[in-house]
Amino acid sequence: MKPMTAAESFVQAVQALPLRLREEALTLPEGDRARVEELRLRAGWPMTALICGAERPLGGPPVEGAELERLVEIASGASRHTVLDQMRRGYLTFAGGHRIGLCGTTVLREGEIHSLRAVSSANLRIARQVRGAAGPVLDRLCPGGRLADTLILAPPGLGKTTLLRDLLRAVSEGEGCLPLRVALADERGEVAAMYNGLPQLEVGRRTDVAEGCPKAQGLMLLLRAMNPQVLAADEITAPEDVKALITAAGCGVTLLATAHGEEWAGLERRPLYRPLLEEGLFQFLVRIRRVGERRVYTVEELK
Numbered sequence: 001m002k003p004m005t006a007a008e009s010f011v012q013a014v015q016a017l018p019l020r021l022r023e024e025a026l027t028l029p030e031g032d033r034a035r036v037e038e039l040r041l042r043a044g045w046p047m048t049a050l051i052c053g054a055e056r057p058l059g060g061p062p063v064e065g066a067e068l069e070r071l072v073e074i075a076s077g078a079s080r081h082t083v084l085d086q087m088r089r090g091y092l093t094f095a096g097g098h099r100i101g102l103c104g105t106t107v108l109r110e111g112e113i114h115s116l117r118a119v120s121s122a123n124l125r126i127a128r129q130v131r132g133a134a135g136p137v138l139d140r141l142c143p144g145g146r147l148a149d150t151l152i153l154a155p156p157g158l159g160k161t162t163l164l165r166d167l168l169r170a171v172s173e174g175e176g177c178l179p180l181r182v183a184l185a186d187e188r189g190e191v192a193a194m195y196n197g198l199p200q201l202e203v204g205r206r207t208d209v210a211e212g213c214p215k216a217q218g219l220m221l222l223l224r225a226m227n228p229q230v231l232a233a234d235e236i237t238a239p240e241d242v243k244a245l246i247t248a249a250g251c252g253v254t255l256l257a258t259a260h261g262e263e264w265a266g267l268e269r270r271p272l273y274r275p276l277l278e279e280g281l282f283q284f285l286v287r288i289r290r291v292g293e294r295r296v297y298t299v300e301e302l303k
Contacts, residue, residue: 003129003202006034013098013126014039018070021047024060035293037157039124043068052293053157068104068119075100086188088113097127097193097201125157127190129201133159133166135176140299141167141284142177147230149249149281152258153267154288159295160258161234163288165191165201167256168232172204180254182207183228185218191234216240223248232256242275249281262287264300 004012010033014025017039024047025039038050041063048055075094076083086092092100101123104116141150150167154160168191169175172182184207186192192209193200199209208226210218215233219241222228231253236242237260245255259273264285267273276282285300 003131006128007031009096009098009128010034010036010126012096013124016071016075016094016098016100016124018067018074021060021063021067021071024058025049027058036126038126040121041068041071041124042121043119050157053290065118065120068122071100071122071124072102072119084115087116090116091188093189095193095195095200097190099125099127099188099190101125127193127201128162130159130162130166131169131202133163134170137163137286137297137299138167138170138176141286146178147171147180147254147256148283149255150257150284150286151276151282152256152286152288153261153264154258155262156260158288158290160288161190163286163297164232164234164256164258165203168207168230169202169204171230172206179206180229181227182230182232183222183226184209185213185215185222185231185233186211187213187215187218187234191232214240216244219244219248223251223253228253230254230256234258235260236273236276239272242272245281246275246279249279255281257282262289264302 007030014022017025035051036049040048040055043065044062046057046060046062048057075092083092090102102116102119103121104119106113107115107117141148152160152163168182171177171180182204184191186209189211192203194209194211210222219231219233231248236257249255261267268277282302285302287298289296
């Protein structure tokens with residue numbers, strides 16, 4: 001499967017927008033389309049494009065509440081009830097691995113968020129295949145030709161998922177390292193973007209994907225069912241995820257995961273990640289930072 005260009009991914013993603021907003025987004029020149037990271041929609045304000053970390057108004061009239069509701073309808077295939085579990089967690093993933101973050105009035109049941117109504121803002125994040133993104137770090141992460149346990153760390157929007165995806169592809173295909181069996185717990189469907197059982201984004205021929213279930217359950221399912229050599233998950237955010245990774249590490253698989261943050265020292269101060277650090281689960285840390293329009297990777301060996 002030939003991967004989409006960055007501009008083609010943008011065109012695919014904006015199909016979820018209501019017609020007026022879609023046409024507005026498509027007024028962007030192709031060069032700008034390739035650079036857009038997110039489209040931000042806020043009721044009462046014009047739509048903006050996030051390019052290299054800065055928001056830029058597109059020049060259209062303010063977004064209306066009805067357009068935000070229509071966005072949810074289109075992205076869910078007119079079956080809002082089928083995506084209720086995602087929406088109560090504040091996002092919606094649709095074909096191609098693109099994700100819409102949502103804000104609005106929450107409906108609570110027994111102190112837990114049950115659903116969202118009166119959507120007031122949305123963040124359409126463009127998913128892109130960047131083949132070769134792992135190239136600058138792959139050699140360092142594969143001492144002796146085999147991938148080592150690795151944690152990718154960066155603030156939101158700097159390309160953790162993009163790097164993770166390409167690392168999976170490279171390891172699964174044996175590019176620059178031994179080819180390994182890979183298992184991916186893709187809770188939100190952003191990494192592989194499965195459709196009718198086929199990944200829409202390249203994750204490699206030896207990669208098995210469990211999509212749509214909570215990461216902790218997905219990791220254990222894959223460990224039991226698929227005999228992986230590498231076990232991967234995007235965005236470790238809950239104590240259950242941490243426990244699953246610790247369990248998997250005891251079974252002899254290589255771990256590959258991402259987390260929100262900027263520095264290792266910051267992780268050490270957060271109770272969620274402390275068990276991972278105490279167990280010494282990861283051999284390498286990859287940090288991502290932005291320098292101008294470039295993303296720079298730094299690899300640190302953890303003692």
